[in-house]
Amino acid sequence: GRGDFFVSGSNAAAVAQVEAWEAWPHAKLVLTGPEGAGKTHLAHVWAAQSGAEIVPAATLSEEDVQRLAGLPALAVEDADAIAGDRETETHLFHLHNALSNRGAPILFTARHAPARWGLTLPDLDSRLRQAGLARLDPPDDALLSALLLKLADDRALRLTPAILGHVIPRMERAFAAAQAFVERLDALSMAAKRPPRLTDAKAVLAELQADMSRSRHET
Numbered sequence: 001g002r003g004d005f006f007v008s009g010s011n012a013a014a015v016a017q018v019e020a021w022e023a024w025p026h027a028k029l030v031l032t033g034p035e036g037a038g039k040t041h042l043a044h045v046w047a048a049q050s051g052a053e054i055v056p057a058a059t060l061s062e063e064d065v066q067r068l069a070g071l072p073a074l075a076v077e078d079a080d081a082i083a084g085d086r087e088t089e090t091h092l093f094h095l096h097n098a099l100s101n102r103g104a105p106i107l108f109t110a111r112h113a114p115a116r117w118g119l120t121l122p123d124l125d126s127r128l129r130q131a132g133l134a135r136l137d138p139p140d141d142a143l144l145s146a147l148l149l150k151l152a153d154d155r156a157l158r159l160t161p162a163i164l165g166h167v168i169p170r171m172e173r174a175f176a177a178a179q180a181f182v183e184r185l186d187a188l189s190m191a192a193k194r195p196p197r198l199t200d201a202k203a204v205l206a207e208l209q210a211d212m213s214r215s216r217h218e219t
Helices: 012-019 039-050 062-068 086-100 122-128 141-154 161-167 175-192 198-218
Strands: 028-032 053-056 074-077 106-110 132-135
Touching (some): 012 028, 028 039, 039 053, 074 086, 086 122, 141 161, 161 198
Parallel strands (some): 028 106, 053 074
């Protein structure tokens, strides 16, 4: 919900653009940002405000076009993922036109602006380039701190100032990394049957960094 979406310097401009949805150019906006920057969360916030339904672009079908065409608003997630899939691009094109003809707002989420997607359908490409652009940057220190505290509070897990002070400068700037850290620290705390200590946080952080390094090496 909107109350759970912490606004900081890394996302304030994008949040303001999304919340000004009634003034979007051509009634559409492309929300970009790296994985884990909060695009899905903000899309859900907007859907609650606008009455939109949220659909993943990759699963769009002809039946979806007919079912969704009359909605008051629509959010299409990971729209850049369909680039090169002519059939799905065509479904999105028809769905876009059906809503745009009525002035119904559409929010698209993607990693990058449409110019970098590599769409093969020229008409879809040109229409998406007309959309406004908003970008979510990776979490800054203030947002990462608020996120860690919120995730920990949901688990009744206490993060001390010492833990936060050590972890925040060293953690990957991603929501998924913060969630993984809290989950592992909570599991360790429960196994030890005591509140987490700074040494526990250091151990969990080292594990996550090793996992990330191993994943990059395998890729």
